[in-house]
Amino acid sequence: MPLGLARIGQEVMLVAVHGGRGFLHRMAEMGLTPGVRFRVMSRGVPGPYIVSIKGMRLVLGRGLVHRMLVKPVEEPPSP
Amino acid sequence: MSAPALTIALTGNPNSGKTTIFNALTGGRQHVGNYPGVTVEKIEGRTTHDGRTLRIVDLPGTYSLTPYSVEEVVARDFLFDERPDVVVDILDCANLERNLYLATQLLELGVPLVLAFNMSDVAAARGYRIDVERLSGLLGVPIVETVGHKGEGLGELLDAAVAASRAREQAVAAQRRPNYGTEIEPHVVQMTERVAGALGGARYCRWLAVKLIEGDRVTRRRIRRLCPDGADELIAEGRRLGEHIEGVGGDSPEILFADRRYGFISGACTETVTQTVERRHEISDRIDAVLAHRWVGLPIFVALMYLVFYVTFAVGQVPMHWLEQGFAALGEAIARLWPRGSESLLKSLLIDGVIAGVGGVITFLPNVMLLFLAIAFLEDTGYMARAAFVMDSLMHRIGLHGKSFIPMLIGFGCSVPAILATRTLESRRDRLTTMMIIPLMSCGARLPIYALIIPAFFPAAWQAPMLWAIYFIGIALAVVAAKLLRMTILKGETTPFVMELPPYRMPPAKGLLTHMWERSWMYVRKAGTIILGVSIILWAATTFPRKTQYDKDYAAAETRAVEQYLAEAKGLNRDVGLPAESDLLVSALRGELQMREGQAEHWPGEGGYEQASERKEARMAELASREGGGALKRFLAARDALAAGQQELERAGGDGDTSREYLVAERRYRTVVEQLRARDPGALAAAEAYLDRIRPELRTALSRLAAERRAEELTYSVIGRVGRGLAPLLRPMGFDWRIGTALVGAVAAKEVFVAQLGIVFSVGEEAGSTDTLRRQLRDAYSPLVGFCVMLFTLIATPCAATCLVTWREAKGLRWMALQFGGLTAIAYVLTLAVYQIGRLFG
Numbered sequence: 001m002p003l004g005l006a007r008i009g010q011e012v013m014l015v016a017v018h019g020g021r022g023f024l025h026r027m028a029e030m031g032l033t034p035g036v037r038f039r040v041m042s043r044g045v046p047g048p049y050i051v052s053i054k055g056m057r058l059v060l061g062r063g064l065v066h067r068m069l070v071k072p073v074e075e076p077p078s079p
Numbered sequence: 080m081s082a083p084a085l086t087i088a089l090t091g092n093p094n095s096g097k098t099t100i101f102n103a104l105t106g107g108r109q110h111v112g113n114y115p116g117v118t119v120e121k122i123e124g125r126t127t128h129d130g131r132t133l134r135i136v137d138l139p140g141t142y143s144l145t146p147y148s149v150e151e152v153v154a155r156d157f158l159f160d161e162r163p164d165v166v167v168d169i170l171d172c173a174n175l176e177r178n179l180y181l182a183t184q185l186l187e188l189g190v191p192l193v194l195a196f197n198m199s200d201v202a203a204a205r206g207y208r209i210d211v212e213r214l215s216g217l218l219g220v221p222i223v224e225t226v227g228h229k230g231e232g233l234g235e236l237l238d239a240a241v242a243a244s245r246a247r248e249q250a251v252a253a254q255r256r257p258n259y260g261t262e263i264e265p266h267v268v269q270m271t272e273r274v275a276g277a278l279g280g281a282r283y284c285r286w287l288a289v290k291l292i293e294g295d296r297v298t299r300r301r302i303r304r305l306c307p308d309g310a311d312e313l314i315a316e317g318r319r320l321g322e323h324i325e326g327v328g329g330d331s332p333e334i335l336f337a338d339r340r341y342g343f344i345s346g347a348c349t350e351t352v353t354q355t356v357e358r359r360h361e362i363s364d365r366i367d368a369v370l371a372h373r374w375v376g377l378p379i380f381v382a383l384m385y386l387v388f389y390v391t392f393a394v395g396q397v398p399m400h401w402l403e404q405g406f407a408a409l410g411e412a413i414a415r416l417w418p419r420g421s422e423s424l425l426k427s428l429l430i431d432g433v434i435a436g437v438g439g440v441i442t443f444l445p446n447v448m449l450l451f452l453a454i455a456f457l458e459d460t461g462y463m464a465r466a467a468f469v470m471d472s473l474m475h476r477i478g479l480h481g482k483s484f485i486p487m488l489i490g491f492g493c494s495v496p497a498i499l500a501t502r503t504l505e506s507r508r509d510r511l512t513t514m515m516i517i518p519l520m521s522c523g524a525r526l527p528i529y530a531l532i533i534p535a536f537f538p539a540a541w542q543a544p545m546l547w548a549i550y551f552i553g554i555a556l557a558v559v560a561a562k563l564l565r566m567t568i569l570k571g572e573t574t575p576f577v578m579e580l581p582p583y584r585m586p587p588a589k590g591l592l593t594h595m596w597e598r599s600w601m602y603v604r605k606a607g608t609i610i611l612g613v614s615i616i617l618w619a620a621t622t623f624p625r626k627t628q629y630d631k632d633y634a635a636a637e638t639r640a641v642e643q644y645l646a647e648a649k650g651l652n653r654d655v656g657l658p659a660e661s662d663l664l665v666s667a668l669r670g671e672l673q674m675r676e677g678q679a680e681h682w683p684g685e686g687g688y689e690q691a692s693e694r695k696e697a698r699m700a701e702l703a704s705r706e707g708g709g710a711l712k713r714f715l716a717a718r719d720a721l722a723a724g725q726q727e728l729e730r731a732g733g734d735g736d737t738s739r740e741y742l743v744a745e746r747r748y749r750t751v752v753e754q755l756r757a758r759d760p761g762a763l764a765a766a767e768a769y770l771d772r773i774r775p776e777l778r779t780a781l782s783r784l785a786a787e788r789r790a791e792e793l794t795y796s797v798i799g800r801v802g803r804g805l806a807p808l809l810r811p812m813g814f815d816w817r818i819g820t821a822l823v824g825a826v827a828a829k830e831v832f833v834a835q836l837g838i839v840f841s842v843g844e845e846a847g848s849t850d851t852l853r854r855q856l857r858d859a860y861s862p863l864v865g866f867c868v869m870l871f872t873l874i875a876t877p878c879a880a881t882c883l884v885t886w887r888e889a890k891g892l893r894w895m896a897l898q899f900g901g902l903t904a905i906a907y908v909l910t911l912a913v914y915q916i917g918r919l920f921g
Contacts, residue, residue: 019575024333024334025334026145028334028338029142030142031176031180032577033334033337033338041364041367042371043373044373044376044468044472048472050367050371050468054176055175055176055177056174056177057363057364057367057579057580058580059464059467059468059576059578060577061475061480061576061578062471062481063480067575
């Protein structure tokens, strides 16, 4: 599903990012490579997003909402 | 002979505390902010350690060495071209994985490297346990734990850096690099060998190989420069391997590489970093739940901005008043060096030129300092990045994104650093658009103009909303301008942005004050240099050529006004209780006028001043002894009592004022009136007629003559001629030639506008304070004109410094010309429309 459908508080895994090669490279360098998991912390309508990834907070600009495909991750059962 | 200086480059992610460490090492006072992109240029400092001179270079904060933005280019070019002896990478160890990404790239470069694990106290407090020794072993680089703002670990850091530079070969050989796996690694090794062969074993071969496989354009250019012969072959080989890897790995090589680097990092970290509690963002997240809320965030942002301007104005008022009084006193002290009423060019230069100009600008220092303090606070707490988040949706509509908003906010302080801050924007189109509209953010230098005009024309309750409205108009225009630019010459898709949100922190008061002072000092320095110079030039232009032959005989006109006054006073004889033809009252008033004339030539305290009063007293005594002297004395006493009451009322406040002070004064005044009415109704009626009609008429006539004479002198001067040349252009906006000349000055620096108005209005008068200037403005113009002046100075003609920095940063004279011409044209059209429409509605 596109990132735009993710709920606040949901943990998702990045499946794919659409965009030019340079753009994808930049995303990868920010740690946004396919397979990475992050949690949606806050969002505007329809964007931007604040996500928690690798222990930091990133703002994903509004333009990214429809460019990122994610899939929900099951919450690991709390120990 | 000591050893040559060692060059140490500091690198690190934005917000990792790099600049703090740089300052601690070199004793510098660079600005440290809590948002990405504070250091946009490299900065150098020197220090000595163990007898060696160290040249320390602070590079802009970067997330990687792939140049997307100007600061990344600056950092990468320095590493390649200047070949520092050792690189110190500073990491925020509360955010280790992210920060290590840059370190992996530095490892690939193969430079002697030392890692500084900064903010280790914060990390420990947040429950991170890092096995530094183990990690150091895994990465093959020395790691030093530091706490930048406390200066802990800096000695060890320099020890490690010097040691690494001494044994460079061993240091580099010990380093571990990310391994790209069985599929890719052999190709990287193969490519590295080819590059090493072509370059003759220079440094950076593995890095160059990786970049060639990625197809990096900058690296291709570099290879062409390094070995012009074999370059094409190497590039072709890189492309071939890249395509091969993409076929095998299913993704473009640069993404696979980035993925593997993160894998390498997370491998190293899982073995060495334990996290006891997830607490790092707890407080920040809670604050963000409100400040970065999807609905509430924007109103909070707007309210915060309003608060900033309110504080700037309301709190600034008090010290501003002190400064005004101080400059007025200074002006008078200087004037006293000359006999009173004398003409002197030097006196005029000092008082009407230097004090009116520089003093006029310095008076607004408290406002400017408060504004800078507020901006420093927003920057250092980390709110700036939230503002970018909050504004992203709105900015998107105008074809920009939230990140562009940070330079715009800095633009409220000064356009020059704001334009430099656009370097954080990756896309050139975004950058140019942002640069073009930054001058519409009302900078600190425009504040004095508003601070002069708003209280002159608008009642107290309107002042803060008015200021806010002006700032808001600037923002609104910026929005429209950006939209237009994006639809026309800077067309193109917006590049989405990704930005780190730093955790909130409470900035130390010392830091805030330092930042405020650094920027305020720039303002003071400008007042002492540019504005001083411009003030003197403008003073000369208002003074020369001097007019010697006046069009009108002012002396005769003054005498006529006085005669008229005395004739009217004679009409009061009946009320006073004197025979209609008595000259007693006229003589008394003439005596008063003569005393004033005598006093105008001497300073209080000088002999001549006292003599003039004594002469008048003698005359009064003589008049009182004549027939009807009693009636005269009663009238004069009634007049003085009323005048004193009226003055007290004026001091206490205006009509309709409800302050205690005013009410007391009002009651006292009424009592005086009632007592006079009971005792001597005739003297009361005469005194009222005199104070309300006859004396004001004389004063108006005299000040009108003085103004006419001043205007005649000014019109004759250079500035008058320039101003009048511009007048036909300015008249449709409601501006006269005086405002015109001030606008000419404002092109050099906006604050000059205030200085110049002070000069234009104070010529021929003694040291004018801001309040007198405000009164004169109120007399000369309508509030509508006042508003138009603010509107025009808001939009038109960015100052010289802004133009220059735009030229340099946009790398094109045409962008500067567009900015200057475009803004001036908008200003003209808009102000004209507002003035004409405003006039229709009165």
